[in-house]
Amino acid sequence: MAGDTANCAQIRERMLDAASNSLSGTLRASFDAHLAGCAACTTEFRRVQTLLQAIDHRVSASVAAEPSPRLMANVRREIAAQPGRVRPWWSRSVWLTAAGACAALALLMLTLRFVHKFNSPAQGHVAVSIHSPSPAKSTAHPRLNATIESAAAAQPRKQAGTHVHRLSGSGVHQNFAEPEVIVQPGQMQAVLQLVSAAQKREIDGANLLDSQKTSEPFEIKPLTIAPLKISALKDDSESLTSSSSQDGTQELVSQQSN
Amino acid sequence: MDAFAASRAESVTDDASLEREFHERLGECATLAFRVALGVLRDCAEAEDVAQESLLRAYRNFHHLRDRGTFRSWLVRIAWRTAIDHRRAQRRRQRHEESAARDGLRQIISAAQNAEELAASCEFERRLNEEVDTLPEKLRIVMIMVAIEGYDTREVAGLLRLPEATVKSRLRLARKRLAERLR
Numbered sequence: 513m514a515g516d517t518a519n520c521a522q523i524r525e526r527m528l529d530a531a532s533n534s535l536s537g538t539l540r541a542s543f544d545a546h547l548a549g550c551a552a553c554t555t556e557f558r559r560v561q562t563l564l565q566a567i568d569h570r571v572s573a574s575v576a577a578e579p580s581p582r583l584m585a586n587v588r589r590e591i592a593a594q595p596g597r598v599r600p601w602w603s604r605s606v607w608l609t610a611a612g613a614c615a616a617l618a619l620l621m622l623t624l625r626f627v628h629k630f631n632s633p634a635q636g637h638v639a640v641s642i643h644s645p646s647p648a649k650s651t652a653h654p655r656l657n658a659t660i661e662s663a664a665a666a667q668p669r670k671q672a673g674t675h676v677h678r679l680s681g682s683g684v685h686q687n688f689a690e691p692e693v694i695v696q697p698g699q700m701q702a703v704l705q706l707v708s709a710a711q712k713r714e715i716d717g718a719n720l721l722d723s724q725k726t727s728e729p730f731e732i733k734p735l736t737i738a739p740l741k742i743s744a745l746k747d748d749s750e751s752l753t754s755s756s757s758q759d760g761t762q763e764l765v766s767q768q769s770n
Numbered sequence: 771m772d773a774f775a776a777s778r779a780e781s782v783t784d785d786a787s788l789e790r791e792f793h794e795r796l797g798e799c800a801t802l803a804f805r806v807a808l809g810v811l812r813d814c815a816e817a818e819d820v821a822q823e824s825l826l827r828a829y830r831n832f833h834h835l836r837d838r839g840t841f842r843s844w845l846v847r848i849a850w851r852t853a854i855d856h857r858r859a860q861r862r863r864q865r866h867e868e869s870a871a872r873d874g875l876r877q878i879i880s881a882a883q884n885a886e887e888l889a890a891s892c893e894f895e896r897r898l899n900e901e902v903d904t905l906p907e908k909l910r911i912v913m914i915m916v917a918i919e920g921y922d923t924r925e926v927a928g929l930l931r932l933p934e935a936t937v938k939s940r941l942r943l944a945r946k947r948l949a950e951r952l953r
Contacts (some may be wrong), residue, residue: 527943528950529946531949532942534943549838558951559880560953562879562885562888563879563885563888563952564881564945564949565883565885566882566886566888566894567898567949567952569885569886570889570895571902571913571914572917572919574808574812574899574917575805575808575809575919577804577805578804578879579814579821580814580818583800583804583818584796584820586822587796587800587822588796590822595829632811670827701871
């Protein structure tokens with residue numbers, strides 16, 4: 513009896529597959545054989561079949577309705593109310609396409625300008641960019657231009673609040689890069705005077721830059737130490753006499769005083 | 771100016787042919803869009819609203835459709851998504867109704883003489899609709915599309931761009947899940 517109950521449970525698990533005709537040949541044969549001898553499972557199987565048929569019937573009925581003629585009339589009226597919407601405005605004319613492209617380009621340039629402005633120097637400092645011509649030009653027409661950007665207009669950066677003088681660029685005459693110096697507000701007057709003098713040709717800006725040679729290392733001369741000479745020591749007990757040998761080493765000679 | 775005028779004339783001709791083509795397809799496919807929406811919403815008036823919205827959306831984006839042969843499939847997807855969105859908005863507005871006891875439905879299923887009688891039961895319809903709504907979308911759309919008159923698994927596979935075997939297995943799985951929950 514226990515074996516029959518277990519068999520019934522297995523058969524009931526397969527009922528949905530059997531009702532959907534998705535059982536394989538062997539399983540279907542054993543399923544049918546069990547139903548032939550089990551009234552309870554037969555009743556349950558009929559119930560499952562009815563349920564599945566009702567599901568199909570109900571779902572089909574739910575989508576069997578026809579739309580009213582009002583639907584088409586409304587759609588046609590709405591389409592008529594918005595003429596020319598099948599194609600977008602930008603694909604209607606070559607000129608409009610070109611205008612759109614120009615607008616996109618202008619927007620891109622504005623964005624780039626904004627990004628450049630965002631990367632400007634720290635608040636509280638003044639950025640001074642000194643434009644120096646190439647060496648060939650500087651010898652013929654030495655010139656010094658200066659561009660001063662207001663600190664108030666500049667966006668704050670990570671270094672804001674620090675008192676660091678920053679020199680960027682690896683050398684004017686090597687890579688023709690522009691040196692950028694962050695100047696503290698108190699020193700701005702001096703920088704303005706320097707720029708003004710350069711613009712009035714009172715000083716030679718190109719030679720001034722050449723004389724700085726900030727990228728070159730300092731020349732350190734070898735250190736020489738003069739030989740030490742001690743002629744006499746005024747000591748009662750002993751006196752020390754120092755004499756230098758040929759190779760410059762120092763010798764200390766102790767003499768006993770009489 | 772000649773180039774401009776030619777471009778303009780060509781553009782107008784293209785517009786006219788696009789309009790004509792869309793109107794030809796509109797007659798064929800309006801019922802399909804309505805039935806897809808009805809399968810989700812189960813209300814004719816709402817389904818008509820959604821079908822109208824879907825058709826207008828299709829009209830506005832018709833120029834984006836490169837392969838015009840896929841219009842029906844494209845429209846089915848638009849109608850399905852629009853109906854699902856509409857259903858979600860509707861659900862947020864409505865209060866959640868408590869489902870009936872499972873035992874009640876079991877008695878109804880046992881007492882029904884045949885499938886038609888059971889399908890006609892209001893309680894069965896209500897419970898079935900609830901369970902259909904809980905099916906995963908990929909099972910639900912197959913179930914509803916196959917239920918639409920005139921669409922078998924092969925046609926539904928073409929519309930949903932799926933292999934027919936996938937459509938069949940999803941349909942079988944959807945029916946099995948519904949039956950398990952309603953049993």
